[in-house]
Amino acid sequence: MSAASTTPHSVSLAPSVIAARRRIPVAWAAYGLLAPSAVFLLAFTYWPVVQVLFGSLTVKGFRGEAHWGFGNFARLFADPHFAHAVRNNLVYAAGTIVPSLVLALGFAVGLSETTRLSSALRAAIAMPMLIPLVAAASLFVFIFLPNAGLLDHYLAYVGLAETNWLGDPSMALGSIVAITVWKNTGYYMLFFLAGLAGIPGDLLDAAKIDGANAIQRFVRITLPLLGPTFSFVLIIALLNVLTQVDHVIVMTQGGPSDATSMLLFYIYQQAHQNYDVGLASAATVVSVGFLFALSVVSLRSLERGIHHEV
Amino acid sequence: MRLLHAATLAMTLITGSAQAATELDLFFPVPVQGKLANEMQRLIEQFDATHPDIHVTAVYTGSYDDTNLKTRAAIQAGRPPGAVIMSANFVREYAINGDAIPLDSIIANGAETKGQTPAQFMDRFWPALRINAMEQGHVYGVPFHNSTPLMYYSVDAFKDAGLDPEHPPATWQEWVDALRKLNRPGRWGVMFPGTYDYLGWIVSGLAMANGGEYYNPGYGGEVYYTAPSTVGAVTLIDKMIHTWKVMPEGVSDANAVTTAFFQGRTATMLLSTGSLSFVRDNMKTPYKVAFLPRQLVNAAPIGGASLIIPRGNSPERQAAAWTLVNWLTSPEIAGGWSRFTGYFAPRIAAYDMPEMKTYLAEHPDAKVALDQLAYARGWFATYNVVGVRKAMEDGVQAVLSGKATPEAAMAQAQKEAEALLRPYVEQTALKLPN
Numbered sequence: 255m256s257a258a259s260t261t262p263h264s265v266s267l268a269p270s271v272i273a274a275r276r277r278i279p280v281a282w283a284a285y286g287l288l289a290p291s292a293v294f295l296l297a298f299t300y301w302p303v304v305q306v307l308f309g310s311l312t313v314k315g316f317r318g319e320a321h322w323g324f325g326n327f328a329r330l331f332a333d334p335h336f337a338h339a340v341r342n343n344l345v346y347a348a349g350t351i352v353p354s355l356v357l358a359l360g361f362a363v364g365l366s367e368t369t370r371l372s373s374a375l376r377a378a379i380a381m382p383m384l385i386p387l388v389a390a391a392s393l394f395v396f397i398f399l400p401n402a403g404l405l406d407h408y409l410a411y412v413g414l415a416e417t418n419w420l421g422d423p424s425m426a427l428g429s430i431v432a433i434t435v436w437k438n439t440g441y442y443m444l445f446f447l448a449g450l451a452g453i454p455g456d457l458l459d460a461a462k463i464d465g466a467n468a469i470q471r472f473v474r475i476t477l478p479l480l481g482p483t484f485s486f487v488l489i490i491a492l493l494n495v496l497t498q499v500d501h502v503i504v505m506t507q508g509g510p511s512d513a514t515s516m517l518l519f520y521i522y523q524q525a526h527q528n529y530d531v532g533l534a535s536a537a538t539v540v541s542v543g544f545l546f547a548l549s550v551v552s553l554r555s556l557e558r559g560i561h562h563e564v
Numbered sequence: 565m566r567l568l569h570a571a572t573l574a575m576t577l578i579t580g581s582a583q584a585a586t587e588l589d590l591f592f593p594v595p596v597q598g599k600l601a602n603e604m605q606r607l608i609e610q611f612d613a614t615h616p617d618i619h620v621t622a623v624y625t626g627s628y629d630d631t632n633l634k635t636r637a638a639i640q641a642g643r644p645p646g647a648v649i650m651s652a653n654f655v656r657e658y659a660i661n662g663d664a665i666p667l668d669s670i671i672a673n674g675a676e677t678k679g680q681t682p683a684q685f686m687d688r689f690w691p692a693l694r695i696n697a698m699e700q701g702h703v704y705g706v707p708f709h710n711s712t713p714l715m716y717y718s719v720d721a722f723k724d725a726g727l728d729p730e731h732p733p734a735t736w737q738e739w740v741d742a743l744r745k746l747n748r749p750g751r752w753g754v755m756f757p758g759t760y761d762y763l764g765w766i767v768s769g770l771a772m773a774n775g776g777e778y779y780n781p782g783y784g785g786e787v788y789y790t791a792p793s794t795v796g797a798v799t800l801i802d803k804m805i806h807t808w809k810v811m812p813e814g815v816s817d818a819n820a821v822t823t824a825f826f827q828g829r830t831a832t833m834l835l836s837t838g839s840l841s842f843v844r845d846n847m848k849t850p851y852k853v854a855f856l857p858r859q860l861v862n863a864a865p866i867g868g869a870s871l872i873i874p875r876g877n878s879p880e881r882q883a884a885a886w887t888l889v890n891w892l893t894s895p896e897i898a899g900g901w902s903r904f905t906g907y908f909a910p911r912i913a914a915y916d917m918p919e920m921k922t923y924l925a926e927h928p929d930a931k932v933a934l935d936q937l938a939y940a941r942g943w944f945a946t947y948n949v950v951g952v953r954k955a956m957e958d959g960v961q962a963v964l965s966g967k968a969t970p971e972a973a974m975a976q977a978q979k980e981a982e983a984l985l986r987p988y989v990e991q992t993a994l995k996l997p998n
Contacts, residue, residue: 316947316987400816402823421758421815423965507760510815510961526633528951528984 309535326536336537338512339520342427346516347495349431354439355487359480361439362446363472376447380440387437391501394433395420398505420506423513430501430514438494442487449483450476489549496545517541585619586884588646591638592622593631593869603904611891618884620646628654628869629761629950635874639663644874646885649708652696652870656784656945659699660988664872666702670886677890689910692866695781695942705870706889707910709901711838712864712936713769715857719850721746721831732854736773736800739857743810746831753810755825756834757818758964764953766834767960768865768944770797775860781942784949785989789956789978796859798970802963814965822846836867837933840906844929853929855936862939868907908934947988955980 313325330336361379365372382390397404398419406416419429453476461471499518502508508515508523515523517537525534590608594600601624608622625631628651635648650658658664671677671685682703686694689707697705715732722729725745733739743753756766768778776793780786788794804811816824822839824830826846834856835843843851856864871889873882891897899914901907903923908930914920915934924931946952958980959973968976982989 315990317991318987395817395819399820399823400812401829402820402827416812418812418814418816421817421820422813423961423967509760509958510758510965511958511967523951526636527629527954528948529636 306535306538309531310539312532312535314532326532327540330533330536330540333533335512335515336520339515339517342512342514343495343516345427346431346434347492349428350434350438350495351488351491354435354442355484355491357435357439358442358487359446361443362450363476365443366447366450376443379443382437382439383441385437386500387498388500388504390433390437391504394429394501395505398429421510423510426506426510426513430505433501434494434498438491442491445483445487445490446480449480453479485553488552492545492548492552496541585617586880587619587621588881588884588888589621589623590888591625591631591635591645591648593625593628593649593651600905603901607892607897607901611888615887615891618887620888627761632950636663639874639876642876644876646877646881647871647873647888649869650705650872652693652705652707652710652866652868653943653945653949655696655705655870655872656699657947657949658872658874659702659704660784660947663875664704665875665877665882666704667706667873667886668702670873670882671703674886674890688912690908690912690937690940692937692940692942693870693910696866696945697870705872706893707868707870708893708898709838709905709907710866710868710910711836711907712866712933712940713766713834713856714837714840714853714933714936715832715855716825716835716843716851716853717832718825718828719852721751721828725831729852732852733857734855736857736859740800740804740808740810743804743832744808747808747810751828752812752824752830753808754804754832754834755811755816755821755830757821758815758961759817760954760957762818762836763815763957763960764944765836765865765867767794767797767801767956769834769856769863770800772863772865772941773797773856773858773861774800778865779944779946781945783993784946785985785993787944787946787952787956787978787981787985789959789974789981795970795974798960798963798974800859801960802970805964806966815961825851837930837936838868838905838907840927840929840933841904842906844906844927853932855932855939862936864936864940865943866937866940867943868910906930906933908937946985948984951984952981955984 310326311322311324312320313323314320361376365376365379385393400406400418400421401416403419405419406414409417417425420426457475457479458471461475466474496517499516499522502514502516502519503522506514508519518541521534521537521541524530524537592601592604594604604622604624608620612618612620623645625634631648631650632654635645635650638644650664655664659666668682671680671682677685682698682701685703686698689697690710693707693710697703697707717729717732719729722732722742725742725748727742727745733742747753757763771778771788771791771794774793774796776788776791776797778788778791778794780788801811805813818835818839821830821833821835822843825833825843826848828849837853840853855862871892873885873889877885892901893911895909895911895914895917898909898911899917899920902909902914903919909915909920915924924934944953956974956977959968959977962968963970963973
């Protein structure tokens, strides 16, 4: 009930316009049609957000009384495992976003002409995105198996000895980064292909007539016009960095020695292994807040760039 | 609205049709490799067929840790399962948090166990299993399947190295001497899983064989990671990797270890007795098993799982769950499950059955597992057990990878474990009279 009564605020514009013409019945119909989505949005998106905010400010020990405060945040910033997870996440972000975006753009430019061969190659590159991350991770556990796995099997032909891809703290994060790049590149490529298709051909033709060579055309026309696509893909990639955790859970459980622990996995551990809801909520608030700020900044700066160039 | 109506209608239909029988769900994990889930489904179908007044749904809930997580979530959501096959070392935490019910009164009123005290009831199980099933004198868990770590070794590798496969190493000195002979290019001396959960179990076994206790079996607020017995055990592992080089560096998971053993790339491995059937089915060359080698004493922690009844079940469901628990731990069923999996049966009476005698005669490896039970100890159990265990495992993993010395790693682990135990300790051992 409370859900239904709050909906009018969020949709005040549309019903008021319609109500001017036909009065109440249509307005009610509009509310009625929006209500199911509103209920789900409130119950499964906004209410949990509020709960997490409350949880982060509720300090409670074993059998102790709960009280309000910033104690969870103080503990969070003092926890070396949290600092470690942040550091890992930053390495993971740089290691996955830069190569997958560069590769995706490269593939998109190379395969932008539609021929039989390029269609087949596009499909092959986009294929990993069709495999659920958890299934891909389960497969890669076997591919990465030291010595007996597919990877070591083929590397042995070029004389490389057995490698403990997931069991060596200095290799494990790199292995996780590698499968993420493999998994996401095709997906990002699709956006770049769409972006390339949207660039007017006459701009490139005009530049050609003016004597611009291929590199100049790419740097001065194609790249700037792909600006909106870039900002969109970057946001998606940033979200993926924080929200994809399946492969960590399946492949390493954050180990060895915390080498592959990342923010969402840290949150999962605090909530479900140590039953520390306060700490988990505080970590969620901090990481989502950071991601939100980063998204706003990157959207703003990229959009400014776009307006300036075009 | 229509959706809501449909849902209500569906609910009525479900509950209506179930009125005759008590609906019960059993959460069960599959902690070792093998086809255990199919066999569990078969057992539950058999139970349902012979108990018309109860209808049990077997719910596969992943590993021990996943099962713990899902059980907690179900309890908090107010829809607890009727019974859970729970990792035996989590039972203490369920008791501490009040999330599992004490079974004393159900036992005293049960048809089969009428008037029995907790201690009398526990007499039906092997002594080593009673530690993890009870907390402060009350029964919280009923042992279902149990294990200990074993040394599996390849007969061919032993012969190849000039060792006698009939006399496997029994002490740490003999063990290290043997490993150094077994180690060849392309074949390691020993491997064991270094992933979370398994690693803590193996290390606690070595610490116990080194004369230690590793944790306080009587109180869930203390661990002994910096004790000489624990540091000595971790140092042994460190030397196996970095001094004698008889074990690969870094962390190997159970798949990597068994694959290496099957392919002859490791001569021995430390693995659960619960994997006996899996190894028997997959190992192409002859192998044998032996006790975990000792330094000062023969000792090994138990592993495996106990059945618990979570809080929040109605008396009717509790009674039905108890019927299921009793049936699953009966000598016939427990014995059959033991033969299928390789876990040993917790019921002493299971070994009086003719099928079991034949089985032990045919499978001497299962006999070794049973013999080691005489030296078995309780399984590491504390408040916040997963985090406290992980603190130590992170330290040992750093040692496995050559990133820390045993002393430094264990000092750090002890510090982290104590921080995790602190809230419980403050409310128990340090909560003194006013």
